[in-house]
Amino acid sequence: MTDISKPRRRGRGARKLARETAATPRLPTIRYGIKPVEVVSADQLETIHQASLKILREVGIDFRDEVAIEQWSAAGAEVRGERVHLDGEMIEDLVARAPERFELTGRGPNSRFEIGLDTVAFCPTHGPPNIRDLEGVRRFSTIDDLRTVNKIVQMSPGFHMASGFAAEPMDIAVPWRHLHINHSSLVETDLATFGMTTGEERTRDSIAMAEIVYGSDFLRDNVVMLGHISGNSPLVWDSTMLEGLRVMIEAGQGVLISPFVLGAANTPADVAATAAQLNAEALACIAYSQLVHPGAPVIYGQYSVAVSMKSGAPMSGMPEVSLLNGIVGQLARRYKVPWRTSAAQSSGKTFDAQSGYESATSYMAGVTANANLMLHAGGWDEAGMVTCLAKLVADSEQNLMMATYARGVSFDRFDEALEAVGRIGPGGHYLGDEFTLANFEDAFFSPKILDYEAFETWELQGLRDMWERSRQHAQAVLASYEPPPMDDAVREELDAFVERRQSELSPDVV
């Protein structure tokens, strides 16, 4: 196993400074101590796997991208137009090249963590075009909102990485948007992040910006950025995403490969067959990534929701989605590729009980399936249409709790604790016991946002429900924000890059 405790060369004064600065306590690499739930038997898993291979061989999959088609053709795949038919052996050989684990790092202290089959990491939401702000107003999000999200992420202990487009800055013209999204997470946070990967040119911009901050030497040897490569289910990978994939992995960065499953809308109305299709999609693109660059760090992704037949809206937290999580986890472990799921996914139109039920269901479905990257684990609500700032801090706390659960049961103090049982005996109480006093703080998680006051105390304290408490907590977190140190020269270079690229890219071309 890689030793991740050893500090690495970072090359610039800014990073040295950052290392020396006391900062938000960060979750370290979290290793699973719990063994995952299994939702299908080994035989059933093999049935799904074989069905995926059959789909890729007989139905085929579209790579709507000239370069990819040429590469597949050169590799000996059967290509008819945009459609590629892949045989199982080629797929399995390519997928076997993907690493079982890799590290991600930001520029901040304690920002290095591992993503592997036995670890779990938490990343906030990405994608929503709306913000639910700290006054509870729901509106289009702006670049200022994105900065606010990133500031809260930076100051919250529950996130391993920033998510890049944590809120879509709708006030920035589309051709310029990727620059500002990258800029904000690189400047407001010192964490690893998602870089924008919608097309070759924008991805090159993302890499160039990471190089300014981290230095090109550092970037060659360290993953500081992931690209989110979304599939176009059923069975299509398009050029925009594949260009992004190539640029990211050629620069030594990582990619998250996510089929986009709207159950029964772009997959069959059947859980097992949905798994077979999404697995075919994931396998084809993971294989492609390894064709482009053997050993490239990839994460087996999937965005899986059921679809409301009433409104057409995605439904997360559904039992079928939990089952899909379980299957994908079992598949990913079979392929020895780390995998991602979505946590804290909810459809509440306010930060209400529905938000809570659905979020926690998706959290627990992911962790009990031993997911390795919990995406959207912070702020997601309204089926991904809104980033809720109050929920962002509430989810950060949930992440800490999930990490505790994931780590499992410690036996380090077991014998000592049993002595206390003998000491206290039947009918006694433990509150004043030496073992309790020495260990209760570590032994049981103590939430700050969840409230455990008696009703009467809670009443006296102003009847603050979870929305109100989270909102106030988020305000306090935001007020405590300190920008992570960045060398002035680096910052100027980064700003100048954005300015130059803006002048080159017409805001009228979408």
Add this chain to the structure above:
Amino acid sequence: MTDISKPRRRGRGARKLARETAATPRLPTIRYGIKPVEVVSADQLETIHQASLKILREVGIDFRDEVAIEQWSAAGAEVRGERVHLDGEMIEDLVARAPERFELTGRGPNSRFEIGLDTVAFCPTHGPPNIRDLEGVRRFSTIDDLRTVNKIVQMSPGFHMASGFAAEPMDIAVPWRHLHINHSSLVETDLATFGMTTGEERTRDSIAMAEIVYGSDFLRDNVVMLGHISGNSPLVWDSTMLEGLRVMIEAGQGVLISPFVLGAANTPADVAATAAQLNAEALACIAYSQLVHPGAPVIYGQYSVAVSMKSGAPMSGMPEVSLLNGIVGQLARRYKVPWRTSAAQSSGKTFDAQSGYESATSYMAGVTANANLMLHAGGWDEAGMVTCLAKLVADSEQNLMMATYARGVSFDRFDEALEAVGRIGPGGHYLGDEFTLANFEDAFFSPKILDYEAFETWELQGLRDMWERSRQHAQAVLASYEPPPMDDAVREELDAFVERRQSELSPDVV
């Protein structure tokens, strides 16, 4: 395996009538299709098991009950005063007598279900002294409130059984309360229920009332009632509860044996050692039940929460509680005794996001640990101080979803669904496909209380959050209430019994 589909003799006209009446669709016996998460290794489990035996042997456990002390003494246990020291072999021999599965039944159609190591059943909350009513007012609960709860339970499809004291009727004098609690669940519902077991006399009343409704012949051969036998942790079983246990199982009914764990307050500040202590408590009382009546139907219970060191309040939904769930599940499967956990447990002072997070965490912790009885799975909030009527119906829906998840993945339509993948092909969509049209309703759960409308639609529909939607849903359920048929003579006998016992029991003696 017992054939549970075969109808049994019920003996009275009322029950025949009930069987013929169309009623609320009921969850059938739910068998797990998912394999449980394992939070400790086989070796670690053995370590905990051995620690429990060591506690029982060396520290001992108090049975504060003369009859029990005599029985233990006669059985050859080492008894010093109230303290019993038990050796491992005796414990294991006795526990081995407990059945791996048994059936419960009510008097209603489809009210028979199985509790076994491979099944899960859902029961609403019991215990709260307060109600959060349909106007959102939080106040002491009354007998009318209890009746309302039972009416909603009767009309909700997500409950296998009624919970007896689903809300404490604070307006009834304590010596009379058990009569009215039993009366309400026997009359307002046609489901199996919890009978009151606080002491010998009250438990005899519970059994007598069940005999009136079901007939004594039926009662001898069928479990219609469970007694909830709570421990007095650490390591005490008291007379009140043990008397209840004896009366229940001598009448052929079942008991739920629940150590009452307030982590770090009445157990060591250590998860594994807490498990060892609670397991010692559970083993001792399960063993005792089998000493009293070999083969008596028992459920390995446990009420486990962490305790807030700030307010002293129980904290459910905590990661340590989820881990305890996992351990108890592994232990119960080792002993081959069905086990219970608590679901839908939350501490929200309103039905807010906290209620949702904590409820869903405890639901998922229980189901992924393959719990066999999910107690409190309906209406629990405010750390068990309140029964929330709106949450009761919301949790009923969650129960249906959890049942779907628990059942796991079906492969019945897999081949047919894969044909759809070939038919649709890359880039197509499934919504109009014949397979989708034939199967989408079954394939994906469709909630009624969780909302998936777009924000704009939701706004137009009156900005109803989950509390408001659940409240309205509960009102509609209540309005649809139809009393389950009961023979007039039976009802008169039951009412007369309550009246007679009230006249015998002074309301002044608590």
